[in-house]
Amino acid sequence: MAGYMIDARHIIKRFYVGEPNELEILHGMDFKIPTGQFVSIVGQSGSGKSTLMNIIGALDRPTEGEYFLNGTNVGLANDKELSEIRNRHIGFVFQNFNLISRTSALKNVELPMMYAGVSAADRKRHALELLELVEMSDRASHMPNELSGGQKQRIAIARAMANDPAIILADEPTGALDSRTGRMVMDLFHKLHREQGKTIVLITHNGELAAETERIITISDGNIISDSLPPEAAQGAQSTQDKQEQAVQNEQTQETAAQGAQPRNEAEAVLSRKEVG
Numbered sequence: 001m002a003g004y005m006i007d008a009r010h011i012i013k014r015f016y017v018g019e020p021n022e023l024e025i026l027h028g029m030d031f032k033i034p035t036g037q038f039v040s041i042v043g044q045s046g047s048g049k050s051t052l053m054n055i056i057g058a059l060d061r062p063t064e065g066e067y068f069l070n071g072t073n074v075g076l077a078n079d080k081e082l083s084e085i086r087n088r089h090i091g092f093v094f095q096n097f098n099l100i101s102r103t104s105a106l107k108n109v110e111l112p113m114m115y116a117g118v119s120a121a122d123r124k125r126h127a128l129e130l131l132e133l134v135e136m137s138d139r140a141s142h143m144p145n146e147l148s149g150g151q152k153q154r155i156a157i158a159r160a161m162a163n164d165p166a167i168i169l170a171d172e173p174t175g176a177l178d179s180r181t182g183r184m185v186m187d188l189f190h191k192l193h194r195e196q197g198k199t200i201v202l203i204t205h206n207g208e209l210a211a212e213t214e215r216i217i218t219i220s221d222g223n224i225i226s227d228s229l230p231p232e233a234a235q236g237a238q239s240t241q242d243k244q245e246q247a248v249q250n251e252q253t254q255e256t257a258a259q260g261a262q263p264r265n266e267a268e269a270v271l272s273r274k275e276v277g
């Protein structure tokens with residue numbers, strides 16, 4: 001699996017499993033995203049984008065199928081391991097910014113480092129660097145309600161970068177912004193991709209922004225209906241070593257028989273959980 005940041009194998013997501021109102025939202029998605037790729041996921045409202053993002057971001061586990069994030073089988077991780085994975089490897093960016101309202105821009109950026117146990121001096125220094133990266137140094141002491149939407153989103157991106165995640169997951173990050181401000185945010189993603197080699201997964205309704213990324217995955221009604229990469233690249237041509245690794249992992253999976261992960265859908269909750277944690 002070397003080289004793939006995201007390796008999703010026949011991901012099925014159901015809610016209310018076993019109840020009369022059981023709902024299957026994702027019907028079996030297969031895709032791989034190589035390390036360092038900038039990919040967009042597009043699809044109509046209700047098609048399952050955020051549900052998929054919750055799985056990609058290890059906020060939720062698939063009901064069936066296997067999901068490997070940077071080589072870790074997310075379906076087999078316990079809750080503590082999942083939150084570790086999120087804190088260390090993933091930077092989340094949301095449509096509504098999700099900044100902690102009574103806390104300065106600087107402290108918002110420091111938060112993920114606090115949970116990762118970084119010392120006060122180090123996290124302040126790094127948070128200031130990140131604010132510089134997003135050109136928000138002069139707003140470090142401002143509260144979120146003293147910032148414009150685009151400024152808030154830049155703070156949120158700085159926060160997403162705090163623990164130097166390998167992957168940035170952004171769910172409609174420009175959805176609440178006017179086009180000029182959305183442009184600034186998009187330019188920032190391009191910069192992180194180009195200069196820092198981040199793997200970026202961008203969920204967007206904006207076809208023009210999607211067209212700027214290296215790959216567009218279109219989903220409809222819980223299925224991938226198109227992928228701008230050719231099929232062998234999208235599924236990942238397997239090497240013999242990959243196959244061997246997979247065989248070992250399949251065995252382990254069967255042994256551990258991951259059972260009944262509780263759906264925890266609200267991606268946003270992760271941040272507030274982190275806040276109190």
Ligand SMILES: Nc1ncnc2c1ncn2[C@@H]1O[C@H](COP(=O)(O)OP(=O)(O)OP(=O)(O)O)[C@@H](O)[C@H]1O
Pocket residue numbers: 015023025043044045046047048049050051052263265
């Ligand atoms: N926790 C849940 N329990 C039950 N159904 C859910 C849950 N989360 C999402 N769904 C359903 O799954 C479907 C897909 O929702 P999802 O939020 O993934 O759509 P989306 O593509 O992100 O839409 P939008 O573009 O509006 O954000 C919807 O029909 C939604 O009602």
Ligand SMILES: [Mg+2]
Pocket residue numbers: 049050051171
């Ligand atoms: Mg959504």
